Amino acid sequence: MNLEITRTEPSAPVRQFTVLLSPTRRGARLARLLTTAQLADWGLPSASAAQIVAELAANAASHGRVPGRDFRLDLVVEGAGERLRMAVTDTRGDRLPPSAAIPPALDSECGRGLLIVEALADRWGVTAGPVPRKTVWAELDLVP
Template sequence: MTPPPIRQGPVTVRVFSQRLSSTPRGARLARRLALHQLHAWGIPHGSDVSDAVAVIVAELAANAVTHGRVPGRDFELRLALVTGSVRVEVTDTCTEPRPPAASGVRTAGPLDEDGRGLLLVDALADRWEVVDREPPPGKTVRAEVDLPGWLSLTARQGSVV
């Protein structure tokens, strides 16, 4: 005799995706759009998750327009509200070597003007990785920030995008 199937509630994944110009203005807009989208999903401005995602998006978008810029090509911001976390993906079309994985992040010197972006991503994200862009060429830097239990429930019940 086979046991009855386990009934699970529906799993809702909300996704936001936007292509932006590979300019400093595009990077600033990515951060603002991310904060707006999180708020629409029920993740309030000023919460730990919102603040962490804002910094992660700002750093990854800045890297995309500074190091991953290909003239005439945009970068893409993608946010996904998945069960228990917010996933941030920033994709560019640069064919240069990929940034190091979390274990290989270079430490900036005390007087260096740059080189801290991936350290911030590493510190704020619960997980992050670099994968090849599909379809090639390029890469996607993906980071996830876990939602606290109360916020996870609120975000699941939030407005549909």
């Protein structure tokens, strides 16, 4: 008798969080607070992630704002828990950030958000589209 046993490993549960927020300072603050709460619920560290989301959301509220159109925050744990991807999508695809963070003038009061993202994230970038959207994303490795 030839008995064949096939074992299937349950796949890791997908951990994903998505929310639409108003493109305002209040919406950007709420994005940071929701990130902290969601990552705590998942049992993940949140300090760097919350700061990254705060910067991405602030940029969406100030540079990606279109009256009447919300921005979207996505948090996804990818690769069997190896990586946290944070993405903010706004409706100003015509206004792409630079592909590399550029230091502002020393006396400038703004322009350091992407420098902070670049310093904290393991990877970050911009994905254009679909029109009229753009997504600015950042990833944190969760395992050394």
